Amino acid sequence: MNSNPYSWIEESLETIHKAHWYRSVKTIQNRxxxxxxxxxxxxxxxxxxxxxxxxxxxxxxxxxxxxLLTYGTGSTGSRLLSGHREIHRELESKIASLKQTEDAxxxxxxxxxxxxxxxxxxxxxxxxxxxxxNHSSLKNGAKLSGATVIDYLHxxxxxxxxxxxQYRLSYRRCLIVTDSVFSMDxxxxxxxxxxxxxxxxxxxxxxxxxxxxGVMGKTGAGCVEYFNCxxxxxIQMGTLSKALGSLGGxxxxxxxxxxxxxxxxxxxxxxxxxxxxxxxxxxxxIKIIENEPQRRQQLWKNTALLKKQLSGxxxxxxxxxxxxxxxxxxxxxxxxxxxxxxxxxxxxAIRPPTVPTSRLRFSVMATHQASHFQQLGDVLRG
Ligand SMILES: *Cc1c(COP(=O)(O)O)cnc(C)c1O
Numbered sequence: 001m002n003s004n005p006y007s008w009i010e011e012s013l014e015t016i017h018k019a020h021w022y023r024s025v026k027t028i029q030n031r032x033x034x035x036x037x038x039x040x041x042x043x044x045x046x047x048x049x050x051x052x053x054x055x056x057x058x059x060x061x062x063x064x065x066x067x068l069l070t071y072g073t074g075s076t077g078s079r080l081l082s083g084h085r086e087i088h089r090e091l092e093s094k095i096a097s098l099k100q101t102e103d104a105x106x107x108x109x110x111x112x113x114x115x116x117x118x119x120x121x122x123x124x125x126x127x128x129x130x131x132x133x134n135h136s137s138l139k140n141g142a143k144l145s146g147a148t149v150i151d152y153l154h155x156x157x158x159x160x161x162x163x164x165x166q167y168r169l170s171y172r173r174c175l176i177v178t179d180s181v182f183s184m185d186x187x188x189x190x191x192x193x194x195x196x197x198x199x200x201x202x203x204x205x206x207x208x209x210x211x212x213x214g215v216m217g218k219t220g221a222g223c224v225e226y227f228n229c230x231x232x233x234x235i236q237m238g239t240l241s242k243a244l245g246s247l248g249g250x251x252x253x254x255x256x257x258x259x260x261x262x263x264x265x266x267x268x269x270x271x272x273x274x275x276x277x278x279x280x281x282x283x284x285x286i287k288i289i290e291n292e293p294q295r296r297q298q299l300w301k302n303t304a305l306l307k308k309q310l311s312g313x314x315x316x317x318x319x320x321x322x323x324x325x326x327x328x329x330x331x332x333x334x335x336x337x338x339x340x341x342x343x344x345x346x347x348x349a350i351r352p353p354t355v356p357t358s359r360l361r362f363s364v365m366a367t368h369q370a371s372h373f374q375q376l377g378d379v380l381r382g
Pocket of ligand 1: 109110111112114135137179183208210211238239240241247248249
């Protein structure tokens with residue numbers, strides 16, 4: 001035994017490089033926005049989740065500053081210990097009112113919301129049925145819960161129905177989990193049909209609205225609203241870090257379910273409360289979403305402009321501001337991303353293992369200009 005126990009890491013990194021799967025960070029040097037300074041170069045930003053351009057909105061910044069001055073930087077403890085502030089509760093009420101649910105609770109991130117919720121709701125005697133393309137946090141939440149996990153084919157309710165018929169009766173509880181907007185494709189889950197199946201087979205449904213909140217539905221409440229399913233019994237979760245321009249996650253559901261999670265969700269009980277600044281910024285964001293529907297309207301106008309510029313290319317089916325250009329290999333995706341970057345356009349190559357097939361992913365912001373889409377179209381056609 002003379003080998004170094006860490007030497008495998010170097011070999012693994014080499015394998016990652018060889019497969020063109022290697023990732024590294026890129027530095028943005030100014031405020032978030034449709035144009036950013038990326039490593040010394042001004043670029044059009046198609047890589048952000050800040051759909052409504054709220055992350056650099058003065059009102060969010062000022063709300064965060066005010067919370068900092070009032071409460072300080074850290075929450076100093078878990079919510080159940082010394083971390084709870086009035087603005088946490090105010091934010092939770094605001095989320096519940098946006099989602100039209102009885103109650104809501106905020107977590108330190110969307111990832112933690114999924115881990116904690118899933119592990120609290122199901123266990124060894126239970127079943128989780130998840131869409132095969134679900135977000136990493138749902139997949140890991142499923143593992144953490146200890147339940148039996150079975151994937152169904154992407155957005156395929158026939159397959160879900162088949163698996164429910166086959167397995168449901170062998171388990172105590174069953175939780176169906178799905179993204180509403182699939183973050184790396186931009187398509188939508190067939191929510192009404194999934195809700196019907198959940199009801200038919202006596203299953204709970206956890207719906208991940210991370211990319212839908214603030215974007216989908218008439219008031220920006222998400223896909224539940226978009227599909228006219230408001231008021232139906234399910235568990236909605238999402239993030240404060242995408243269209244809401246802040247940081248944190250939430251679960252919105254019945255009063256009893258939220259009360260249960262406050263007593264059982266480890267990733268909420270044993271972690272420090274959301275910081276005052278993040279909480280205040282998210283609260284300001286929801287107020288803006290309520291009062292300024294024109295931001296969402298502009299986002300959808302811009303989404304149509306992007307689709308127009310990309311027509312004729314291999315665009316994956318999407319009903320959202322996430323538009324993907326399908327490509328044959330990770331190498332091709334990397335080369336095209338590089339070419340765009342040289343022309344001043346920032347759009348990430350998304351590759352396995354994140355997705356099964358390589359692509360360039362464009363996400364639209366309300367503050368993109370028509371000229372930004374024109375420039376992208378010119379470079380792609382050029
Ligand atoms: C981003 C995302 C999350 C995680 O949210 P964070 O607040 O960033 O941790 C969860 N689910 C989906 C579908 C996401 O896109």
